[in-house]
Every structure is written in C-alpha cells, then in structure tokens.
Amino acid sequence: xxxxxxxxxxxxxxxxxxxxxxxxxxxxxxxxxxxxxxxxxxxxxxxxxxxxxxxxxxxxxxxx
Numbered sequence: 001x002x003x004x005x006x007x008x009x010x011x012x013x014x015x016x017x018x019x020x021x022x023x024x025x026x027x028x029x030x031x032x033x034x035x036x037x038x039x040x041x042x043x044x045x046x047x048x049x050x051x052x053x054x055x056x057x058x059x060x061x062x063x064x
Contacts, residue, residue, distance in 0.1 A: 016053035017045035024056070 020040035023033050033039070043050040043057070 015045065016051045017043050019043065019052040019057045021057075 018040070019042070020038070023035055023037045023039050026033050026035065043052055
C-alpha cells in the first residue's frame with residue numbers, strides 16, 4: 001500500500017493512527033472519563049493533523 005500511495009491524501013505525511021495512554025485533562029461536561037483513566041483509540045490515518053506520533057493527543061469522542 002505504501003508504494004501505491006493508496007492511503008496518502010497529500011505529501012508529506014506523518015503516519016501513526018493508534019494511540020493509548022492516560023487521561024491528563026477533561027473538558028467541561030465530560031462525565032465518562034476522569035484524570036488518570038486509561039484511554040485508547042484510532043485516528044484518521046493519512047489525514048493531516050490526525051497523527052499520533054506526538055506527546056499529547058486531543059481526543060473528542062462523539063459521546064462523552
């Protein structure tokens with residue numbers, strides 16, 4: 001897939017779509033999560049701004 005560019009929408013691209021760690025902050029109105037909870041999820045691979053190769057990931061689930 002890498003050779004064909006099938007999942008690449010624009011270049012340059014930074015890969016990384018899976019994330020796991022601990023909640024460090026929750027927003028107002030969030031009731032299902034608290035600081036210290038374990039969390040994991042996936043982002044949109046290949047879409048700029050959605051890479052997980054970073055120290056912190058801002059995650060806005062559809063149902064909090």
